[in-house]
Amino acid sequence: MNNILIDGEWRPARNPAGSFRAVNPSDGTELPDLYPISSFSDIEEALRAARRDAPVLAKTKPEALAEFLDGCAAGIEARAEELVACAHLETALPKEPRLRSIELPRTTFQLRRAAAAARDRSWCRATIDTKADIRSKYGPLGGPVAVFGPNNFPFAYNSAAGTDFAAAIAAGNPVIAKAHPCHPGTTRIFVEIANDVAARCSLPPATFQLIYHMEPESGTELVGHPLVGASTFTGSRPAGLRLKEAADRAGKPIYIETSSVNPIFLLPGALAERRDRIADEVFASCTLGAGQFCTKPGLIVLIQDREGKAFFDTVRQSFERSPAAILVARSVLAGIRTALEMMTSAGAEIVAGGRAIDTPGFRHENTLLRVSGDVFLKNPKDLQQEAFGPVSLCIFARDSGQIVDIAAALEGNLTGSIYSHTFGQDDEIYEKIAAILRFKVGRFLNDKVPTGVTVTAAMVHGGPYPAAGHPGFTAVGFPAAMLRFAALHGYDHVRHDRLPPELQDKNPTGTMGRLIDGEWTPRDV
């Protein structure tokens, strides 16, 4: 049985609640390595060690944190082939281009952006009122961030290498990484890399720790524990809501990302102008990565006119003709089945695909459904449940007025797109939809599919509930993603030599921006 990493040491789980093996999704067979399901005593030990080290890490120079994150990126590159092979085995995601040329470089890029943000220090938004001698900045939470990684990104959202890991450490917090049981081997390699690097950077031993798996009750106990700083969870809605409830009850911040149907509105002028190009884009976005993206378009809204029907026929043919890719886990198949049952019970009709494929491995036909606007508006709740996988629902609105009603019936989403005519034919209806959609999504797009989340300071990967738990944060993009793991720290009349360097009179980097007496400036006080 594999060791977990607690307080800097690889050791066996104590009295594990069970064990598990990862599964090769391409043939359904179990992989050889055995991993423990930790009992809460392991988790409590991790919490105590992390709480002990949190103040040490909070006083660690940002340059050391940055060196660690940069070191992780370099270490990942050095073991890239091993990571790609292991992640491919555990998730069946294609080695090329997905794992080797897209997700791995994105992961190292994120780590380096986090390192740069830590070095730059501007993220902490140092604010100084010289007259009142009151100063403030964002600082670490004083307890670990528990990261529950998802199944669909073995690298970029991995709990031991992905965006949450990088953001939490860059902001000066210890991490307790909970591997996703789909890819424990990949996660182990990341932790080995981090562990090698940490030794060189003299970080405290509980800077990051690894638990492979835990029972649901341990998860709720962890996120609501007095010693935890905050938690993140990316995954299914029921599990996310259970964790959110426990964290909320204890008053602990939790950032969940559990479901989003990412509506795309196709306005008549856009379809008249460039129907086939849009059809290709939308189809590709719906089925990219077997639809296993948080930003997959799950709802396509258009008017049931001649252009709309022609668009639909093109997309349907693409769904019908395209081969089914392998899904990352058996549970994805189960989720699709549940979602299809709910949608068809609510009146949607399957027009392409619809069945799991009876071959070795986890596959599901690329599936397109159709429903009228009238029926959608009768049961918008069931018809906007996320079907994680290659499944999308096309809503045929009666007219442009009904499109607006459909927008108004949507819940919170990560993204929302509107395709409109290039030269203004759709502007009137665009304005009406945009005025509603803007407040229902984190990232609002024009003439563009939502898959492909660029890692940039301006990226918003978040949104109103239920897409995320609070609409004021993003999980992607530095430095913004770090603010999820920060407390606002005020210093009132604190003696100068006791202030954190960012709040002392002399600007510690000479370049970081600070708000001094109302002016954003890199100068010293």
Place this chain on the structure above:
Amino acid sequence: MNNILIDGEWRPARNPAGSFRAVNPSDGTELPDLYPISSFSDIEEALRAARRDAPVLAKTKPEALAEFLDGCAAGIEARAEELVACAHLETALPKEPRLRSIELPRTTFQLRRAAAAARDRSWCRATIDTKADIRSKYGPLGGPVAVFGPNNFPFAYNSAAGTDFAAAIAAGNPVIAKAHPCHPGTTRIFVEIANDVAARCSLPPATFQLIYHMEPESGTELVGHPLVGASTFTGSRPAGLRLKEAADRAGKPIYIETSSVNPIFLLPGALAERRDRIADEVFASCTLGAGQFCTKPGLIVLIQDREGKAFFDTVRQSFERSPAAILVARSVLAGIRTALEMMTSAGAEIVAGGRAIDTPGFRHENTLLRVSGDVFLKNPKDLQQEAFGPVSLCIFARDSGQIVDIAAALEGNLTGSIYSHTFGQDDEIYEKIAAILRFKVGRFLNDKVPTGVTVTAAMVHGGPYPAAGHPGFTAVGFPAAMLRFAALHGYDHVRHDRLPPELQDKNPTGTMGRLIDGEWTPRDV
């Protein structure tokens, strides 16, 4: 019966659930005006109107919002005497200096700071990635902010004039103000002022609305309602937690500020050096405003040595000799009784005061309790319940090691202070306490009492649960306080003329800071 203000019109409550009168705390008599307890139909109407107007307000020029807020400040000054007279009648807070010379100017200052922040626009943190054409900024929530004001600040935290009101509007959100039943008349004057000003600024009719009172179930329905944007509540812990649970369940942001004991640690060197001065400061802070401040020091921690005992004797004499001020409400007396029962049951001893005073009006003796560190550590939960009013508990630690244990046993607080020796004698123990206390409080102080919350950009009035609901925000200070009422809005490939002005290539003010391709700058793209 007084009218409520819904959708720009003063009208009677429909089918009210009841009515109430404010009470004069100086003699316990009811004041003549009758106010309705609204049924949910009033609240739902307010929600619908506010949701309709939210996108309009979101597109309103910040200059118009600023003009409105500045107009409110001027209107308040014009009706200052009336406000002071009414608030004094309803709360018994002294006209001078408290109401006229401190709280009223603070309130108008806040409104003007909010106006300046709206005009400046930097608060929205516009971020532009020119290469990827991805842009982001903080924007309004798309639904109203429900503000539940507290009893203790009839002006500065008033739901229709205070910091939450100013911050929510400055960030472009409509407000549904729920008056505190202690001072409905004061709140009505503020709404009259705002209503006069709004007419001149052409703001949409549901920019702010007024409900005087509602039943608890209506409150929970309001904060979790699909149409609400966010809520704030300042008041008692049970009511705050009930609202928080309802809002959390619905995934709606809520900012609660419900209790804080604001510990003060007095280190031996500080007492040896300047014992009497500290005793005067601490006593004054504990009893200022009859102890009815969120930042009143409820816990005083010191070592039981000669200096500690001498300090304690001085403070006790001050408590004993000082007259009891009038409290703002009968409920404050009930809260004190409950808190004293809990603390004495847990082993604390009342050494000064302890009784309600049997005269007309709501008065309670200034009350000091004492407990040993040993006893405190046996039951830290019951012994750190807030007693809102002129009540403080002195904890006598056995030695400096036990002081550290006491710090570790504290819950989240708004503030925490350490008094230490000027020339370093306490530095070793200071470091140990500070390393713990930093993460348990929002505002960390040296050699200073926590009462007196300066309104400055660097102020932090917030903290970890249970002091507040999320440690990353502040309720006081502009522009930071506005971020509680903001969503992070991403724009991906959105056509240039459809972008909000703050994200267009040309800087709309010429001066607002924007993060363009990694550089914080006022230049155009």
